[in-house]
Amino acid sequence: MANLKEIKTRIESVKNTKQITNAMKMVAASKLRKAQENIINARPYANHINDMLRTLKNKNTSADHPLLAEVTGKGKTAYVVVTSDRGLCGSFNTHIIKKAIAQLKEDANADLICIGRKGYDYFRKHSTNVTEHYVNLFNDMDFSVSVDVAEKILSLFIDENYDKISVIFNEFKSAIQQDIVVKQLLPIVPIESDEISKLDYIYEPDEDTIIDELGKKYVHVDIWRIMLESSAAEQGARMTAMDSATENAAELIAKLTLNYNRARQAAITTEIIEISSGAEAIQQ
């Protein structure tokens, strides 16, 4: 049995770790609440842009617009891989990276655009396909940041003649559940919606200009939404991971305390035996 002092130090160190994981859990929980709020607040804007684009697309004026037209050529595809910047969030990043690897197996020439440090660190070492990367975006998220990213992706799409750009990211389901989603970003596929207006709008300056601008805006909003989803999912994953880490630490402490008490008792028993046998020896 390990000696008393050793067990005591170990208990102390596990206690410290438990405090840290517990604090991280709390922080993640409060960040999660904020991230969820952000998702809800972003919805009206996204929905409205989507409805407008859908209305325009239904008029069939957009058939040959580069951002909307389905391409069936032999051009390249690209994947935007959204991971987190920081670790300690369970299998959050591992699953995304695995999914990306699976996609790359199907299409070895596909390019990668990494958002988030974890994904970039992995693919920098294991793949030569990384064309663009963004790290440390999640610290202070702002709509203008996602506009910058979206503009870059848009110009890549136009200049490099990609057939398709898809995003691989964690979608936020609930605090304990994240779904990995592969979503087509470009060409744009507006979501089906019931609120399609049948009115005959007047467009100014003209439909093509509006579609062009609206298409770009749509991508801005899409990237913004994806970043918000991923960030909320990350905090959720971290919360769950830190929760179970705290639980494990508590279990470990209980086990160690038991060991400590046993060792202490054993030591006392030995001491009593020593004393009593000493006393007996004197009497005789």
Added chain:
Amino acid sequence: MDNIHITVIQPTQIRIDKEYDHIIVPGVDGDFGISFDHTPFITKIRTGVLQLFQNEINEEYAIHDGFVTVENNVVKIVCDTIERKDEIDSARAKASKERAENRLKSSEDNVNFRRAEASLKKALVRLELNSK
């Protein structure tokens, strides 16, 4: 009740959700007014001043980059940024104006040039509204 309902939606929040008599919007092809029974209409906004009127009181906002949809007396404006007159930080606007001007002088790259131009316009509108 000849009012029109105005909703101004930003990426992060619904900014305005109220009834007004009429409004004046800075469209790409010039300012235009919207009052009751306006025809269904979609246009792009340029960086400029949005004016909202209700009972002879008008509110002025600096608005930047977005779209307007008009249908059945409901006006939906989506925009990246919008600030009420008294929210404008004139010192910041001045600084960003100077920054944009310097960048315009030095930059040749197309993207940066357009970006600087946009932020210069934004700063000028803010200053204009602030000095009124």
